Every structure is written in structure tokens, then in C-alpha cells.
């Protein structure tokens with residue numbers, strides 16, 4: 001089978017339509033139970049978040065604690081630092097992946113997606129819901145977004161801490177206005193974020209890393225989260241032209 005025509009079968013998780021790569025995650029497979037992050041605990045030690053597709057990881061990037069992270073099922077009432085399996089109420093099947101920072105635990109989470117399309121991908125559109133389940137007292141909190149590739153300085157084991165990733169505020173998860181007496185935000189706030197990265201060189205076989213890093217702000221921190229994540233990547237116009245020629249040749253040979 002022609003490699004260019006085989007992309008649809010290339011990935012179970014990242015479905016590849018003809019000439020593009022699509023990946024979606026709604027986090028609902030976590031259910032309403034806590035999810036382990038085996039291997040995390042020490043600063044910058046990454047672990048895979050259980051209950052998802054194996055592509056999402058989390059790490060403690062700052063803080064005095066050393067116990068392994070747990071994606072804790074919660075509605076925003078929790079004020080201990082860590083990562084969270086959020087829903088409102090906490091038994092609701094519509095889950096979101098979140099974080100809240102403290103002195104003991106400031107976390108980052110992210111996803112590693114490998115290009116199995118057979119093409120160099122050039123333009124990436126990312127869409128998600130930026131959510132807040134718990135308000136902050138003093139500062140507008142953010143989960144800072146950055147991206148990078150396995151062909152750069154980031155590896156699969158350090159992309160949550162690598163300085164080689166490129167920060168881009170378009171992908172930040174930004175919380176709402178602080179309130180003097182903070183707590184659960186019910187219903188959770190949700191803002192649609194959508195942006196496009198252009199002039200990307202995501203070569204076939206290399207991995208795209210996306211991360212969101214928390215920060216221990218002054219006062220009590222917000223519980224921020226991501227849901228309904230979608231990524232669509234398309235090849236360079238040159239690749240598309242080649243694809244068109246290849247398709248034409250394939251048809252003529254029949």
C-alpha cells in the first residue's frame with residue numbers, strides 16, 4: 001500500500017484523515033475516581049496519567065512535596081496543590097484535567113502526539129475549553145502553554161520541564177477575576193480557546209509536545225483545567241501538491 005494512502009490506519013488514538021492528522025481528548029474516560037500518575041513525585045519526574053490514552057503526563061515542577069501526584073476527582077472544593085480530575089459535581093461524567101498550585105505541589109501536565117501521517121505537517125490548529133473550578137484570592141491565575149518537538153531539545157521524559165519548548169500565550173489557560181473569599185465556582189467557568197500555529201515543521205515520526213505549567217501565585221490559587229481538546233494538523237502546500245500528484249498517479253495505474 002502506498003505510504004501516503006495508508007495514513008488512515010496508522011494510529012489508533014490520533015486519527016489521520018487523508019493528508020491531515022486529528023487528535024481529540026474529552027478526558028471523560030477518567031471517570032469520577034482518582035487517577036494515579038505512576039513515576040511522578042520528585043521535581044520534574046513525569047508520569048502517565050491513568051485513565052486516559054497514555055499520551056497525557058504530569059509532573060511536580062516545584063514545591064516542597066515528594067509524594068506521587070494523583071489526579072484527584074474533585075469539584076473545585078479541594079485546595080491542596082496537585083492535579084485534578086475535575087467535574088461539577090464531582091460525580092458528573094463530564095471530566096476535565098486540571099491543576100492547582102501550592103507550596104508543596106506546583107504541577108505541569110501535557111500531551112505527546114507523534115506524527116504518523118507520513119507527511120511533514122506545517123499548520124496546527126488547537127482548540128479547547130479553558131475552565132476554572134475554583135477561584136483565586138489575589139492574582140489572576142494561569143496555566144502557561146508551551147510547545148516543542150522531539151527533533152528539538154525536548155524529549156519524551158522531559159517535555160514538562162524542558163526550557164526548549166516555545167511559550168505561546170495564545171494557549172494559556174487564564175482564570176477569572178480574584179475574589180476575597182475563594183472557593184468552588186459552581187458552575188465552573190468555561191472559555192473557548194482556539195488558535196493556529198503556522199510555519200511549523202512537524203516531520204513524520206517526530207513527536208509534538210504540548211504542556212501547561214501551573215504557578216504558585218500569591219494568596220490562594222485557582223483550580224484551572226482543560227476540556228474538549230482538539231488538534232488538527234495539515235501538511236505544507238508543497239506536500240499537498242505532491243500528494244495530489246501521487247493520488248493522480250495511483251488512479252492512473254488502476
Ligand SMILES: [Ca+2]
Nearest residue numbers: 026094095227
Ligand atoms: Ca469532558
Ligand SMILES: [Ca+2]
Nearest residue numbers: 141215217221
Ligand atoms: Ca496558580
Ligand SMILES: [Ca+2]
Nearest residue numbers: 216217218219
Ligand atoms: Ca498560592
